[in-house]
Amino acid sequence: MTKVLLIGGRGFIGSRLALRCLAAGFSVRVADVELPAVDQITSPDIEYVAGDFGETPDLDQMLDGVDIVVHLVHRAMLLGLDSSMLPEIERNVMPTIKLFDRCLEHPGLRLVFVSSGGTVYGNPDGRRPIAEHAALRPISVYGTSKSMIEKALGLYVAQRGLRALVVRPANAYGPGQLPFKGQGLIPTVMASALQGKPVTIYGDGTAIRDYIHVEDIAQGIVAAMTAGGNGEAYNIGTGRGVSINSLINDHIRPLVVAQGLDIDLRYVESRGVDVSYNILDTAKLANVCGFIAKTPLENGIAETWDWIARGYSRAGRPMAGSSRLP
Template sequence: MTTAHPLPGGRTAVIGATGFIGSRLTAALTAGDPRVPAAFNRAVPPVADGRAAPGLAEADIVYFLAAGLSPILAERRPDLVEAERRLLIEVLDALAAAGRRPVFVLAGSGGAVYAPEVAPPYRETTPTRPDSAYGHAKLRLEHELFRRRDAVRAVVARLSNVYGPGQRPVRGFGVLPHWLRAAVRGEPVRVFGDPHVVRDYVHVDDVTRFLLALRTRIAGGRLPSVVNVGSGVPTSLSGLLDIVSEVTGGSVAVRWERGRSFDRQGNWLDVARADAEFGWRAAIPLAEGVRACWERVLDDAGRAASVPTSVSTL
């Protein structure tokens, strides 16, 4: 878990504050700083009538964590891709009109934007050439942000495969919550494509710790425009399956499936820049993180089982 502590830096706004990453960051900010962050979500929009909402207009650092896309949605719902782009543009326009130039942190993708023909690990200097609708959508957001350097000090955090307790299974996204939910139900887990393909899994609390570290630099000084945020450790699907089997206390039945069009070949990130610039490296071992996820799944399943499904009246 992220430890609360006094945080340096100025006023903070979180867009996407109720999401998987945003809720962790908002909780850490609220616990560690008397200046409660301005929190925005679908119910509390950051922009109204073209004007930045209170809290956003005064922010010294803005975290844009409002991503609602998955690889499947990016392929099948171009309207949602455009809606996410429009939201980013509206926020940047509103900040420009407010006359401030805050640090603006965009959650990007480290697994979908780099050129697949280049051998990993991917550095920030690796050429970008997405080969999926999701990767194109993520890179387009980066381009929109960098076009507005007059309005903000832009930082893109290219995240690898983020996981952690409480992550909801979303179709086509986040293999671990799907596998653990199947395991708790006694169902086979579905493995798509080559089981030897590797990914870079990073715990959500480590990601939160990186986002907090960015606050130390908002008072001035140079900020890198792009930073990889991952474990830096390649883990194959078969290796992750071994960890899940060990954590759940037995062998896991597997259903092998063909690969999907949006699945990338092996990728993982070089995180040397995050270390050099911010003294950050992922600290939570994958087996430890998966165990915490499994314990949360068991707790949730136990609570669900204790709720009556019907009420009889006499």
């Protein structure tokens, strides 16, 4: 049986991906900095190991006996203008390149790098879906770090024979995504409404995003992992966009108002690190790997609201068990 290693597999996307890999018939090992608590184990069929993939002994334990590696880790996602590239390179780029080197010592091993379709392209030349061949012109430290790793991976594929591919998910959302973490507008808006907190919107709210349910991302990664070509990159999105204002006012607010609550929006000056338009062209993943995202935004928003409403109290703190998947 093919064994898949998910580095960072206890995170939001990784947790769903682990279950999806099991469903696809893979044996699954999840590696993260800590072992899960008993009530956080989503399946008894998943093997868990603890360690730091940047440390060689830990990494060797993670890689032992696996056939496919999915790299999901990104330490301290930085978006601010005052963020420095030097610590970002030390935290994320250098350990990942060391991972590439170690993978070369395992003949036949395949690697999937989970990049960021929402940030690596930067601001596109036109307002149309962005295909994989578009230039990578990120405007944030996070996006720059992801694109640097992509470029390094391309070198390893071309010159050193590493078998690998890249997936670029759009803006992820869904049950299990924690609010107030600097990423994940949808759960943050919902939890803020429950707890009576204001929501800060950078800019005027007209920025367009491609929001994709985490289950679709997990299925898209499995599709690329199974049928994707060596050295290729694949967008994982919906091909449809919605403005931040529409997302909040048309999709989230009606659910909040139905519970006798409201959303307090506070608009502030743009940070200068957020792209104004990002919709991913998904034709390549559909044509090559046979995958198309299926979850309508309204369904996914409702599912996420149910999860947030169950897990987050109005007292301002998460309730017990709130991080578990539905």
